[in-house]
Amino acid sequence: MSTSKPLQLDEFLKQCRRRVDQRLGVALEIEIASATLLEAIRYACLGGGKRIRPVLAYGGALAVGGELAAADNAAAAIELIHSYSLVHDDLPAMDNDDLRRGKPSVHKAFDEATAILVGDALQSMAFQIISADPVTQKNALGANNRLAMVQLLSQAAGATGMVGGQSLDFEAVGLKLNIQQLEQMHSLKTGALIRCAVLLGSLSCESTSDSQMTALAAYADNIGLAFQVQDDILDVVGDTSQLGKPQGSDRDKNKPTYVSVLGLDEAKALANSLSDKAIAALQKFPANADPLRELATFLVSRWH
Amino acid sequence: MSTSKPLQLDEFLKQCRRRVDQRLGVALEIEIASATLLEAIRYACLGGGKRIRPVLAYGGALAVGGELAAADNAAAAIELIHSYSLVHDDLPAMDNDDLRRGKPSVHKAFDEATAILVGDALQSMAFQIISADPVTQKNALGANNRLAMVQLLSQAAGATGMVGGQSLDFEAVGLKLNIQQLEQMHSLKTGALIRCAVLLGSLSCESTSDSQMTALAAYADNIGLAFQVQDDILDVVGDTSQLGKPQGSDRDKNKPTYVSVLGLDEAKALANSLSDKAIAALQKFPANADPLRELATFLVSRWH
Numbered sequence: 001m002s003t004s005k006p007l008q009l010d011e012f013l014k015q016c017r018r019r020v021d022q023r024l025g026v027a028l029e030i031e032i033a034s035a036t037l038l039e040a041i042r043y044a045c046l047g048g049g050k051r052i053r054p055v056l057a058y059g060g061a062l063a064v065g066g067e068l069a070a071a072d073n074a075a076a077a078i079e080l081i082h083s084y085s086l087v088h089d090d091l092p093a094m095d096n097d098d099l100r101r102g103k104p105s106v107h108k109a110f111d112e113a114t115a116i117l118v119g120d121a122l123q124s125m126a127f128q129i130i131s132a133d134p135v136t137q138k139n140a141l142g143a144n145n146r147l148a149m150v151q152l153l154s155q156a157a158g159a160t161g162m163v164g165g166q167s168l169d170f171e172a173v174g175l176k177l178n179i180q181q182l183e184q185m186h187s188l189k190t191g192a193l194i195r196c197a198v199l200l201g202s203l204s205c206e207s208t209s210d211s212q213m214t215a216l217a218a219y220a221d222n223i224g225l226a227f228q229v230q231d232d233i234l235d236v237v238g239d240t241s242q243l244g245k246p247q248g249s250d251r252d253k254n255k256p257t258y259v260s261v262l263g264l265d266e267a268k269a270l271a272n273s274l275s276d277k278a279i280a281a282l283q284k285f286p287a288n289a290d291p292l293r294e295l296a297t298f299l300v301s302r303w304h
Numbered sequence: 305m306s307t308s309k310p311l312q313l314d315e316f317l318k319q320c321r322r323r324v325d326q327r328l329g330v331a332l333e334i335e336i337a338s339a340t341l342l343e344a345i346r347y348a349c350l351g352g353g354k355r356i357r358p359v360l361a362y363g364g365a366l367a368v369g370g371e372l373a374a375a376d377n378a379a380a381a382i383e384l385i386h387s388y389s390l391v392h393d394d395l396p397a398m399d400n401d402d403l404r405r406g407k408p409s410v411h412k413a414f415d416e417a418t419a420i421l422v423g424d425a426l427q428s429m430a431f432q433i434i435s436a437d438p439v440t441q442k443n444a445l446g447a448n449n450r451l452a453m454v455q456l457l458s459q460a461a462g463a464t465g466m467v468g469g470q471s472l473d474f475e476a477v478g479l480k481l482n483i484q485q486l487e488q489m490h491s492l493k494t495g496a497l498i499r500c501a502v503l504l505g506s507l508s509c510e511s512t513s514d515s516q517m518t519a520l521a522a523y524a525d526n527i528g529l530a531f532q533v534q535d536d537i538l539d540v541v542g543d544t545s546q547l548g549k550p551q552g553s554d555r556d557k558n559k560p561t562y563v564s565v566l567g568l569d570e571a572k573a574l575a576n577s578l579s580d581k582a583i584a585a586l587q588k589f590p591a592n593a594d595p596l597r598e599l600a601t602f603l604v605s606r607w608h
Contacts, residue, residue, distance in 0.1 A: 167337075
């Protein structure tokens with residue numbers, strides 16, 4: 001199946017993935033005493049993945065007139081948080097998923113203790129990178145912006161964001177949620193980090209205004225939900241080889257999804273409407289924001 | 305048995321515990337959507353504990369002429385990292401300890417998934433607090449010092465510090481380590497955070513010099529090891545009711561300890577010698593550093 005990406009977006013995605021993989025590669029060239037831990041950390045981070053959150057960080061930087069290079073730390077940090085959450089999510093006591101990104105999850109490739117430690121280490125590393133001086137002198141970023149990034153990332157990752165959403169998700173297994181409860185869960189579980197990705201990217205540019213950040217947050221909140229609705233759709237209509245996880249795996253766990261609550265057709269309509277709202281939120285931005293606009297369309301038309 | 309604390313130190317310890325408990329209490333008055341998660345987070349953090357790391361942070365602040373109030377965020381952040389590490393350490397896949405601080409560990413009082421999420425949330429919260437403006441305007445702290453704190457804390461907590469040491473510890477079960485290997489493991493597993501505690505405290509004062517920080521790091525490295533040696537001694541000679549965990553639990557797990565490597569008498573001599581070196585590292589500091597000096601003596605004479 002075609003992914004219906006315009007060629008320009010495709011080039012942007014490739015460029016972003018190259019950049020963040022490069023930055024992560026440098027971050028993971030660390031010397032640590034435990035060889036197993038380092039191998040498992042690299043296994044967890046460097047094994048592909050869509051890198052959607054880094055792409056959003058780079059898109060946020062471009063939208064406010066920033067440079068891609070200035071957003072490397074933001075992109076890498078947000079991907080480290082995402083990677084850690086996947087490693088912990090896959091644990092037997094959590095979602096108990098043996099497969100991730102088409103290969104054995106960390107606790108299968110190594111063991112549970114290592115998977116717990118890998119996630120813990122990746123979270124620390126995210127805060128180390130986001131608070132660090134950008135790698136190139138040219139892209140030096142003031143201390144206040146970097147502190148604001150630490151604040152945003154810690155709030156988005158923790159109990160008031162992603163982890164809080166995961167706890168709600170866990171509590172929701174077997175329950176019948178209404179659409180508002182489902183939205184609250186997802187806006188925390190995946191939405192908080194997606195919003196954070198765009199905002200961290202924009203903060204990598206010193207001149208970003210509050211009104212720009214408000215508009216970018218609105219964009220991000222809409223595509224965050226759109227992304228989740230599309231995930232739920234793909235869990236029903238996608239196929240396992242493209243998803244990198246068993247098709248129907250959420251349904252099998254008796255988790256409430258947008259498709260189970262709304263039905264397939266209404267879920268598709270919701271995804272498209274959210275994508276439109278995301279694009280509308282960017283109306284005051286110049287052509288620099290086109291990658292974010294194209295991404296909003298792409299996210300609801302993707303097949304994996 | 306007497307803990308042989310001088311009365312002055314006892315008062316200092318009480319004051320520090322009051323302060324950090326107060327600061328943690330404020331930090332945990334958050335509104336989050338998952339009631340279970342919040343309850344478990346509070347259970348993990350507010351259930352007592354020796355609060356040694358916060359005490360070291362406050363001691364570090366005083367030693368460089370700072371105020372206790374300015375070190376509240378540092379003290380709370382370091383305790384949050386310590387608390388998260390205990391919650392994850394106790395998990396069945398890790399040390400599988402059912403008892404912590406005299407009550408059921410988080411995964412026993414709640415469940416494993418909640419314990420994983422609690423640890424993850426506490427780590428995020430630590431970075432949120434350490435990067436925040438201090439609560440009182442009077443103790444405002446410049447952005448550069450706060451960024452330096454985030455850097456130190458992330459390095460001490462992650463793969464290059466505590467988590468790296470935990471991984472080494474895990475790999476060492478059943479192995480016969482020599483004294484150097486044992487020291488490397490502990491200097492990462494517990495030493496990195498203890499060093500970080502003293503340094504974060506000193507960074508809560510704007511005027512701290514590099515040479516002061518070097519001396520404080522030497523102090524901390526020595527008491528960090530002394531603390532561990534004493535822990536190993538207590539695992540052999542202490543009793544369960546005072547330890548808050550079963551006496552002999554490390555020995556039972558076939559983990560190498562200072563007592564198993566050196567024997568009891570030589571381990572006691574090592575603890576005392578490390579304590580003396582810690583005090584010697586503070587020779588250029590005025591009486592402000594007395595709490596740190598007294599603490600070095602106390603840590604190797606404590607019974608729990």
